[in-house]
Amino acid sequence: MTTMTxxxxxxPQSSQEATQPVADISSNGLDSSRDYRxxxxxxxxxxxxxxxxxxxxxxxxxxxxxxxxxxxxxxEVIAMIGPSGCGKSTFLRCMNRMNDTIEGCxxxxxxxxxxxxxxxxxxxxxxxxxRVGMVFQKPNxxxxxxYDNVAYGPQIHGLANSKVELDEIVENSLRKAGLWxxxxxxxxxxxxxxxxxxQQRLCIARTIAVSPEVILMxxxxxxxxxxxxxxxxxxxxxxSANFTIAIVTHSMxxxxxxxxxxxxxxxxxxxxIGDTDDIFTNPKHRLTEDYxxxxxx
Numbered sequence: 001m002t003t004m005t006x007x008x009x010x011x012p013q014s015s016q017e018a019t020q021p022v023a024d025i026s027s028n029g030l031d032s033s034r035d036y037r038x039x040x041x042x043x044x045x046x047x048x049x050x051x052x053x054x055x056x057x058x059x060x061x062x063x064x065x066x067x068x069x070x071x072x073x074x075x076e077v078i079a080m081i082g083p084s085g086c087g088k089s090t091f092l093r094c095m096n097r098m099n100d101t102i103e104g105c106x107x108x109x110x111x112x113x114x115x116x117x118x119x120x121x122x123x124x125x126x127x128x129x130x131r132v133g134m135v136f137q138k139p140n141x142x143x144x145x146x147y148d149n150v151a152y153g154p155q156i157h158g159l160a161n162s163k164v165e166l167d168e169i170v171e172n173s174l175r176k177a178g179l180w181x182x183x184x185x186x187x188x189x190x191x192x193x194x195x196x197x198x199q200q201r202l203c204i205a206r207t208i209a210v211s212p213e214v215i216l217m218x219x220x221x222x223x224x225x226x227x228x229x230x231x232x233x234x235x236x237x238x239x240s241a242n243f244t245i246a247i248v249t250h251s252m253x254x255x256x257x258x259x260x261x262x263x264x265x266x267x268x269x270x271x272x273i274g275d276t277d278d279i280f281t282n283p284k285h286r287l288t289e290d291y292x293x294x295x296x297x
Contacts, residue, residue, distance in 0.1 A: 002059075002083075007216055016223065024265050029039065031242060035251075036266045036267065036269045036271045036285070036287055037067075037269055038286075039065070039068075039069060039269075039270045039271065039272065039273060040271065040272040040273075040274075040285045040286065041272050041273040041274040042273065042285045043069045043071055043273060044071050044112075044259075045071045045072070045076070046073065046074040047073050047074045048071045048072070048073060048074070049072055049074040049075075049076070049113070049114065049213065049214060049244045050071070050072045050095060050107065050111070050112065050113050050214060051070075051071045051110075051111075051112045051115075051243070052068060052069065052070045052071070052094075052095075052110065052111045052112075052153070053069050053109055053110040054067050054068075054069060054108075054109040054110065054111035055067070055068040055069075055070075055091065055094060055107070055108070055110075055111060055282075056068075056107070056108045056109055056156070057087070057090050057091070057099065057105065057106070057107050057108075057130040058105070058106045059102070059104055059105050060104045063089050063268065064268055065087040065091050065094075065268050066087075066088050066268045066269050066271070067109075067111075067269070068087075068091055068270045069270070070263060070270060070273065072214075072243070072244060073241070074169055074244055074247060075240055075241065075242070075244055076240070076244055076245070076260050076261065077145065077236060077240045077245045077246075077247065077258055077259045077260050077261075078245070078246050078247070078260065078261045078262070078263060079247050079249055079254075079255035079258065079259035079262045079263070080092060080246065080247070080248045080249075080262075080263045080265060081248075081249060081250070081252060081255050081262060081263070081265070081291075082264055082265035082266055082271075082291065083266070083291070084250070084294070086265040086266050086267060086268065087265050087267075087269075088248045088263075088265045089218050089248050089269040091265070092218055092246060092248050093134075093216075093218075094107055094111060095111065095118075095132055095214070095246065095290065096118075096125075096128060096129050096132035096133070096134055096214075096216060096217055097118060097119070097128060097129070098124050098129075098134060098235060099158070107119065112294045113128075113131065113132065113213070113214070118132075121253060124177055126149055127270060129155070130157055130210040130211075130212060130214075131174065131212055131214065132212060132213065132214040132216060133207035133208070133210065133212035133214070133215050133216065134207070134215075134216045134217075134218065135200070135203050135204055135207055135215065135216070135217045135218070135220050136203070136218055136220075137218050137219040137220065137221070137222050137223065138223050139199035139200040139202070139203050140203060141191035141192055141194070141198060141199050141202050141203060141206075141207075142191065143191075143192060144190070144191060145181050145187060145188050145189060145190060145191065146174075146186065146187050146188075146189060146190075146191045146202060147170055147187040147188060148189045149202055149205075149206050150169070150170045150173050150174060150196045150202070150205050150206050150209045151166050151169070151170050151209070152206070153206060153207075153209050154166060154169050154209050154210060156232060159210065159211070161258045169209055170187070170199070170209070171184075173205040173206070173208050173209040174202075174205045175206055176205065176208055176238075176239065176242075177201045177202070177204045177205035177208065177235065178201055178231060178234070178235050178238075179198060179202060179205055182198060183198070183202075195228070196225070196228060197224050197227070197228025197229075197231060197232070198225055198228075200220060200221075200223075200228070200232060201231070201232070201235065204220075204232075204235065204239075207242070208239070212243065213243065213244060214244045214245070214246070215243050215244070215245045215246075216245075216246050216247075217236075217240065217245065217247040217248065218248050219248055219250060219252070220232055221233070221249070221254065222246065222250065223251075231255070233254065233257055233258050236258045237258060240260075247259065252280070252292055255276065255280075256276060256280050259276045260275070260276060261273065261274065261275055261276055261279075262274065262275075262276045262279040262280070264279065264283075264285075264287070264288045264291060264292075266287050266291070271285050271287050271288060272284060272285045272287075274282050279292070282294055
């Protein structure tokens with residue numbers, strides 16, 4: 001069972017900083033060192049929605065995330081990129097305690113949503129996961145009708161007092177997910193009968209039906225064709241007006257298109273964080289540049 005401990009006196013990051021080599025700054029301002037234990041870029045943001053400090057994650061004796069510090073602003077879209085196995089999805093799953101479901105996973109550090117410690121032992125994870133929803137890599141609609149897929153969350157959370165209210169939530173959620181016109185005449189049909197792109201939009205509708213504050217997306221377009229991917233990307237831009245969104249993606253082009261800020265992870269460390277335009281046109285760390293230019297990854 002996942003446990004959460006916080007010990008400010010035994011920070012892996014702080015112990016490493018003592019032996020941290022001085023960054024080698026070249027004439028073009030690029031940190032040309034290969035050390036990745038110290039994050040480059042501004043971690044803090046104004047109007048913070050989620051704040052993470054010294055986050056470490058281990059699976060048994062294998063550590064997957066090392067001392068990550070990161071703030072995410074309200075209504076921001078932040079993309080997390082990096083090679084496979086760099087810890088970006090593991091870190092994302094910490095943000096609504098999905099790692100609780102993995103036996104032997106231990107998370108330490110501070111993770112706050114609006115100054116509330118989300119790893120407080122007294123905190124109920126069910127309402128937390130309503131506030132911080134998640135869309136997974138592979139569309140996973142329930143084996144229910146399209147209507148029931150969207151209505152399920154509001155029903156279990158008591159968000160509708162009548163069938164009329166529930167109908168309104170379902171319609172509004174499908175509209176926000178860009179699926180209403182395609183689904184309004186087949187609401188009683190199975191959600192699994194939709195195309196892959198439609199299923200993913202149904203899962204997004206299901207997520208926003210419970211009025212989350214943050215939406216986590218773990219490679220939401222990896223199993224979709226280019227047309228469906230473009231629709232999801234348009235949707236992310238539209239949703240950012242009302243929600244804070246964190247997206248993990250292997251597509252650097254997608255990160256450049258949809259996000260306001262980008263975080264680059266490498267071997268479990270947050271190497272660099274900055275405005276997306278800056279990350280892709282003027283990275284400050286050599287490893288970031290190597291990754292986005294295709295030298296490795």
